[in-house]
Amino acid sequence: MQKEYQTITEISGPLVFAEVDEPVGYDEIVEIETPSGETRRGQVLESTSEYVAIQVFEGTDGIDRKSSVRFLGETLKxxxxxxxxxxxxxxxxxxxxxxxxxxxxxxxxxxxxxxxxxxxxxxxxxxxxxxxxxxxxxxxxxxxxxxxxxxxxxxxxxxxxxxxxxxxxxxxxxxxxxxxxxxxxxxxxxxxxxxxxxxxxxxxxxxxxxxxxxxxxxxxxxxxxxxxxxxxxxxxxxxxxxxxxxxxxxxxxxxxxxxxxxxxxxxxxxxxxxxxxxxxxxxxxxxxxxxxxxxxxxxxxxxxxxxxxxxxxxxxxxxxxxxxxxxxxxxxxxxxxxxxxxxxxxxxxxxxxxxxxxxGIGEGLTREDHADVSDQLYAAYAEGSDLRDLVNIVGREALSERDGRYLDFADRFEEEFLQQGYTTNRSIEETLDIAWELLSTFPKAELNRIDEELIEEYYHEEVAEEVAAD
Known part of the structure; x- marks a missing residue:
C-alpha cells in the first residue's frame, strides 16, 4: 500500500526531509508531486520512526513544503x-x-x-x-x-x-x-x-x-x-x-x-x-x-x-x-x-x-612468446627512460654504445609501439610482431628475459643487420 504525506520540513541541496508517522524502508522509491503537478522520483537515503531523508534524482527545483511525498513500497529496479x-x-x-x-x-x-x-x-x-x-x-x-x-x-x-x-x-x-x-x-x-x-x-x-x-x-x-x-x-x-x-x-x-x-x-x-x-x-x-x-x-x-x-x-x-x-x-x-x-x-x-x-597470456592463450616479450619490453623501456635523465646531465656523447641502443629503443618504442592513433585496431599478432622488430635492434645476448627457442623463432635477423650497419 502506498503511503502519501504532505510533511516536507526541509530542502537541502539534492535532499528533501519529510516527517513520517512510521518507519519507511531504506532505499525505497519515492514520488514527489510539486504544486505545479510535476512528478519527481527519489530514493530514501535515511529513515527513522519520525523522519526520512530523500535524495531526488531530477533535482529539487520547484519542490516546496506544499509538495506531496508518496512512498511506493519498492526499491529502484x-x-x-x-x-x-x-x-x-x-x-x-x-x-x-x-x-x-x-x-x-x-x-x-x-x-x-x-x-x-x-x-x-x-x-x-x-x-x-x-x-x-x-x-x-x-x-x-x-x-x-x-x-x-x-x-x-x-x-x-x-x-x-x-x-x-x-x-x-x-x-x-x-x-x-x-x-x-x-x-x-x-x-x-x-x-x-x-x-x-x-x-x-x-x-x-x-x-x-x-x-x-x-x-x-x-x-x-x-x-x-x-x-x-x-x-x-x-x-x-x-x-x-x-x-x-x-x-x-x-x-x-x-x-x-x-x-x-x-x-x-x-x-x-x-x-x-x-x-x-x-x-x-x-x-x-x-x-x-x-x-x-x-x-x-x-x-x-x-x-x-x-x-x-x-x-x-x-x-x-x-x-x-x-x-x-x-x-x-x-x-x-x-x-x-x-x-x-x-x-x-x-x-x-x-x-x-x-x-x-x-x-591471460602465454602458450595456448594468445601466443607463446607474449609473456617473455612483455617482460623484455618493460625492462628495455625502463632502462631507456632512465638514461634520458642521465643524458640531460652528461650529454649523449658520454654514453656507451650499449646505452645508446637503449636510448634509441625508448624513442622507437614510443613512436612505433605506443603510437597507433585512435582508429587503428591491432590484433595481438600485429602487436607482438612490432615488439619483435623493436627488440631485434638489440643483440641476442641482451634479450635475457626471453627463452632461446623463442629468440630463434621470432628474432628479425635483417633488423639486427641494419642496426649493425648503421
Whole structure:
C-alpha cells in the first residue's frame, strides 16, 4: 500500500526531509508531486520512526513544503531485456533515443546480488582491445576490473571510445568457440553535452551502438543521478552476462564525477567528512561497484570493468585513485608528457599494471612468446627512460654504445609501439610482431628475459643487420 504525506520540513541541496508517522524502508522509491503537478522520483537515503531523508534524482527545483511525498513500497529496479542492446538511456535509465518503450522480460534491483566467492571463476581469458600498450603489456582478461587513471585534459574519452569499438574476445579464447557474443555497456557520468555528442556520433558512425547499451548522465543533470547510473549499467551487464551468456565489457567514465556526487550528498546530510571532504564510506561504496565484475562457475558469460577516472592535479595519492587502486586489479596510466609529444594513446606502461595479465597470456592463450616479450619490453623501456635523465646531465656523447641502443629503443618504442592513433585496431599478432622488430635492434645476448627457442623463432635477423650497419 502506498503511503502519501504532505510533511516536507526541509530542502537541502539534492535532499528533501519529510516527517513520517512510521518507519519507511531504506532505499525505497519515492514520488514527489510539486504544486505545479510535476512528478519527481527519489530514493530514501535515511529513515527513522519520525523522519526520512530523500535524495531526488531530477533535482529539487520547484519542490516546496506544499509538495506531496508518496512512498511506493519498492526499491529502484532496472527493466531488463536483450532488446536494450542498441539503446541510449538517461542516467536514471529512461530511453532518450526516441525509440520504443522498453518492454522488460524482468525487473531487477539495481543494488545487485554479491557473487558468492566460492562460485567465482578465476579470470584468465584474454580480451583483445586492439591497443598495443594494453594488449601487449597490460593485458585485460575477462572478469577483471582494470581502471584507467587519467588527468584533466587528457584524451581518456578517445581511448574509451576506441576500446568500446574494438574490444573482442578472440574465437579461440572463447569457451565454445564462435558461440560467444560480446557486448559493451557504456556508463557516462557528469560529462558535457559536447562530449556526449562526440560519444554518440562515434557510436553511430562506427556501428558500435548495435552491440552496446549507453547510459548518459550529463554535467547539467542532477548530481544525485550519478549515484545510480553505474548501478543501472552494472545491473544490465549482469543480466546480459549471466542470463544471456554475453561477454560484457563495462566502461564507466568519469568515476571522479561519481565520487564528487557522493561528497555533495554527504555534505547535504552534514556527515563527518573523511579525507579531503569525501565520505568515510567511499571505499566501501566504490567496492560495491567494482566487485560486480567477474565470472561465475557454470555460466558462459562474464562482466569485465574498465572504470575511468581523472586524477585531480594528476595526483595518484588522491583518495579516488588511491582507493580505486586498492580494490581493482591494476591500472592503465595515461601520461601528460607522452600526450604533449603527440603519442596516441598516451599510455605509459611503466606505472601501469595488470595483476591478472600472467593468467591471460602465454602458450595456448594468445601466443607463446607474449609473456617473455612483455617482460623484455618493460625492462628495455625502463632502462631507456632512465638514461634520458642521465643524458640531460652528461650529454649523449658520454654514453656507451650499449646505452645508446637503449636510448634509441625508448624513442622507437614510443613512436612505433605506443603510437597507433585512435582508429587503428591491432590484433595481438600485429602487436607482438612490432615488439619483435623493436627488440631485434638489440643483440641476442641482451634479450635475457626471453627463452632461446623463442629468440630463434621470432628474432628479425635483417633488423639486427641494419642496426649493425648503421
Amino acid at each position: 532496472m527493466p531488463l531485456t536483450e532488446d536494450l542492446l542498441g539503446r541510449v538511456l538517461s542516467g536514471s535509465g529512461q530511453p532518450i533515443d526516441d525509440g520504443p518503450e522498453i518492454e522488460p522480460e524482468e525487473r531487477r534491483d539495481i543494488v545487485g546480488a554479491a557473487i558468492n566467492p566460492t562460485a567465482r571463476e578465476y579470470p584468465e581469458e584474454f580480451i583483445q582491445s586492439g591497443v598495443s600498450a594494453i594488449d601487449g603489456m597490460n593485458t585485460l582478461v575477462r572478469g577483471q576490473k582494470l581502471p584507467i587513471f587519467s588527468g584533466s585534459g587528457l584524451p581518456h574519452n578517445d581511448l574509451a571510445l576506441q576500446i568500446a569499438r574494438q574490444a573482442t574476445v578472440p574465437e579461440e579464447e572463447a569457451e565454445g568457440g564462435e558461440g560467444s557474443e560480446f557486448a559493451v555497456i557504456f556508463g557516462a557520468m557528469g560529462i558535457t553535452a559536447e562530449e556526449a555528442n562526440a560519444f554518440m556520433d562515434d557510436f553511430e558512425r562506427t556501428g558500435a551502438l548495435e552491440r552496446s547499451v549507453v547510459f548518459m548522465n550529463l554535467a547539467d543533470d542532477p548530481a544525485v543521478e550519478r549515484t545510480i547510473t553505474p548501478r543501472l549499467a552494472l545491473t544490465t551487464a549482469e543480466y546480459l552476462a549471466f542470463e544471456k551468456d554475453y561477454h560484457v565489457l563495462v566502461i564507466l567514465t568519469d568515476m571522479t564525477n561519481y565520487c564528487e556526487a557522493l561528497r555533495e550528498i554527504g555534505a547535504a546530510r552534514e556527515e563527518v567528512p573523511g579525507r579531503r571532504g569525501y565520505p568515510g564510506y567511499m571505499y566501501t561504496d566504490l567496492a560495491t561497484l567494482y566487485e560486480r565484475a567477474g565470472r561465475i562457475e557454470g555460466r558462459d558469460g562474464s562482466v569485465t570493468q574498465i572504470p575511468i577516472l581523472t586524477m585531480p592535479g594528476d595526483d595518484d595519492t588522491h583518495p579516488i585513485p588511491d582507493l580505486t587502486g586498492y580494490i581493482t586489479e591494476g591500472q592503465i596510466v595515461m601520461d601528460r608528457d607522452l600526450n604533449s609529444q603527440g603519442i596516441q594513446p598516451p599510455i605509459n606502461p611503466l606505472p601501469s599494471l595488470s595483476r591478472l595479465m600472467d593468467d
